Amino acid sequence: MTQTTDDILERLFPTAESGLEPLRQGVEKVCLPARQVVFRRGDPCRNYLLVVQGSVRVQVLAANGREITLYRVRDGQSCVITTSCLISVESYPAEGVIEEETTALVVPKAVFDQALGSSAEFRRFVFANQGQRLGDLIQRVEDVVFGRIDVRLARLLMALSGQGAQSIAITHQQLASELGSAREVISRQLKQFAGRGWVGIGRGAIDVKEPVALDELARQSD
Amino acid sequence: MTQTTDDILERLFPTAESGLEPLRQGVEKVCLPARQVVFRRGDPCRNYLLVVQGSVRVQVLAANGREITLYRVRDGQSCVITTSCLISVESYPAEGVIEEETTALVVPKAVFDQALGSSAEFRRFVFANQGQRLGDLIQRVEDVVFGRIDVRLARLLMALSGQGAQSIAITHQQLASELGSAREVISRQLKQFAGRGWVGIGRGAIDVKEPVALDELARQSD
DNA sequence: AAAGTGCAGTGACAATGTCACATAACCGAT
């Protein structure tokens, strides 16, 4: 299931096609440790980042400490913001943080431009990523503007538990950051869920006990 | 300042470059009346839409009637959603409505694909648009999640009045839809502004009287 | 003039976010 660096290189910069070999020259492989900040708001974009294996969280921070996760870039995906900024020469509007140790390919702008022109596969890849992120973002706007916090929290818990009755290792603060809410609000909602026997609460962990009930709530207004 | 259809065609599908002439064949010019719905949520994308002159509002609607404007596509811009969906073959996550009579070019998927491969200028154009929209969207998320409604309203009024002391023809409901808020909330805020002498309120119109004061509020937490 | 339609005003209440704390659990060093 896991793709190797070579798989990705071969797919996006195939050596079979003429004139593409030199492209691989400029591509560098890096390994980034958890919690490292890949880019900050306002940074200029210099390289195209391609995640081979790992996870990058893209988030926006507020002045008062609140934050919201916009989306994640995972195995075999690329960071759209980077893509767009590279080409429109704008700076990053958000922040990217490594969530778990991540292996990535750093593609210099020149190589990126070249590949875009010469590889239809590469174009498809880049745009497919764009489309997904754009969809994610619109969904996020919708959730945040119209969605109830209990429904959104239930949805998040279901996503984190993989629909099953499991224990999730996460703090209330992290859940709040994910949803762009405040810790107190999440704590109260969890207490409500716990009161109904849907979850158990431990320090830094949530026990999903009644996935069916949570899922029913999560499905409201679909 | 206004670009003609030919200007745009020439820039994005230049006849000078070899083999591009046939591309123009499939491109069709259409004129769309105000309030027409260009695409709905869930529609599949078939064509690439390029606005020559006019304005398309892209919005999300909630079940209970609330709505929020995500961004607008204006003169010489293209609709990103369409771009991404075309390539990733997803369906529209939002709705597009013509705001004022709009002239647009309809580019079939095949022509779009072709042009993307053969014209660096076209690629730049497409990605530049993507980048802008992505930035707009992220900004929207930030505003909605962290921003105070009075600040956001002041900002909107300043944008609509062009920073000057002018009368704006708009209803409270329209302002609310723009910000993803509720009419009552906007009405109250406007009353507050009116109480301070910053604006005058008429039926379907707002008189901006103290742009400086509004602007100062609008600049909070930048 | 009467009726219809869309726009705006209002009070009561619900949901969510903010603030200022109090507790409690964990961790490492003694």
Added chain:
DNA sequence: ATCGGTTATGTGACATTGTCACTGCACTTT
């Protein structure tokens, strides 16, 4: 095991924003 520091959570009071159910007003049509 105990102490002290750090991080996570609990809680009440309050502010802001959204919801609901109305009312009244202005303009248009008949």
